[in-house]
Amino acid sequence: MDAERAIAELGVLIYPGAQMAAVHGLTDLFGVANRIAAEHQSAQLPLLRISHWQVEGDQPPVRVFDSHPAPERALVAVLIPPSIAGFTEGQAPLGLIRWLREQHARGATLGGVCVGSILLAESGLLDGRSATTHWTSAKTFAERYPAIRLKADTPIVDDGDLITTAGLMAWSELGLRLVNRLLGPSIATSTARFLVVEHSDSASECGSNFAPILSHGDVAILKVQHWLQSTGATDVSLAAMAEKAGMEERTFLRRFRAATALKPTEYCQHLRVGKAREMLEFTNGTIDHIAWTVGYQDPGAFRATFKKITGLAPSDYRTRFGVTPGAATR
Structure with missing residues (x-):
């Protein structure tokens, strides 16, 4: 069945201080979604290919894990996990910043969890856009990035091609949002139920939040x-x-x-x-x-x-x- 299905690759970023529980949690979440999708036996549903991308100094991230090794293709999304140790503004490696901009320009959706949104802010991609971040970073975030419309009281800001979340454990909701987009609300709901995590009912009852097609190549x-x-x-x-x-x-x-x-x-x-x-x-x-x-x-x-x-x-x-x-x- 897998050979017949389209593949949608989701990249999870690993940077110094990244919360590895979120990295592995997202990997497991997408794996569960793949299993549930396979039970539907539908060639219309893509296979989620999960890759990990390690930040090495000032060089672009390199792939260090691939759940379904296959020829390289454009990433559908890049997810930036939180950091328990915190993240200092202005310390983002230039190679990583350039890589994030390149992935976005190629049509990838970028998602930042908690202080992971700071990396998106450092890239400049959030300028003129709405975003949220962890409450402990809100004041400095607003001061350093005045061009961003900060919504510190909003737990998640889904702006289509850029998604930011405020909670340290919000990686599960970010992952479910992407499952919702790629595999549909019923599979996202089933994945949340299997993992016993909260997930908004609005998507299953009213259709997914708007998820524009960005990987068309035009x-x-x-x-x-x-x-x-x-x-x-x-x-x-x-x-x-x-x-x-x-x-x-x-x-x-x-x-x-x-x-x-x-x-x-x-x-x-x-x-x-x-x-x-x-x-x-x-x-x-x-x-x-x-x-x-x-x-x-x-x-x-x-x-x-x-x-x-x-x-x-x-x-x-x-x-x-x-x-x-x-x-x-x-």
């Missing part, structure tokens, strides 16, 4: 996707996207849909609703304010689009999945 379209993620697609037009890609609008439409399986307007709707879901779960802003924040001038249009994508009205979604007491619903 560099021009990937550039637009990264731009849309950084801006939140709050004020964009087809003309602006085509210009960003350096194409005529008709050519852009064709290539964008071929790469992402969505029309640009649908893509932007999913991106906005994904950000709205996060705000409904973790903030107490009014629904009208959330609609405006994610780019909708008409709250009614936002409510209709949100329900079309998730199956729930924003107020019902917050009631079911929100973690903020006394959240506003108007």
Whole structure:
């Protein structure tokens, strides 16, 4: 069966001081997900290939473990575990920083757990984006990286191609998010149940949070996707996207849909609703304010689009999945 399935490689970074429990825990989590996926006997589900990448001085990381040795291919994701010893800003090896940027430019999703988000901040990839980090690092993080919109009270910020988490043990939720993206919410839920770890029910009941296809290999379209993620697609037009890609609008439409399986307007709707879901779960802003924040001038249009994508009205979604007491619903 494995020989017939596509392969999605997930790289786990090992740097000085990295929490090895997280490295091996993620490896086991993905292994359990593979076993559960194999029980479905579906060639449509990819095999998760787990690799470990060791940081050696100022050189790019090197692969030191491969769960399913095969010809080298682009990484689907790179996960940066936390460090119990802490991590000092400004000490990231240049070879590692360059490598992270290269992986992101090739379409990999990057995920930082706890202080692992500092490595993403050092790379500059989080500039202009939202992120979270461990509460003990929040003050210095905000001071050192003013270009990043720090959400220190949010346990996880899933910004599509960049994911950051605040908790030291949040590597399990990060791993389950990727299982959710690659193998589907039911397998992610089954994996969490087998491991007896918590996992948000919102994905299984309302569909996964928006996970854009980034591994299509179209560099021009990937550039637009990264731009849309950084801006939140709050004020964009087809003309602006085509210009960003350096194409005529008709050519852009064709290539964008071929790469992402969505029309640009649908893509932007999913991106906005994904950000709205996060705000409904973790903030107490009014629904009208959330609609405006994610780019909708008409709250009614936002409510209709949100329900079309998730199956729930924003107020019902917050009631079911929100973690903020006394959240506003108007």
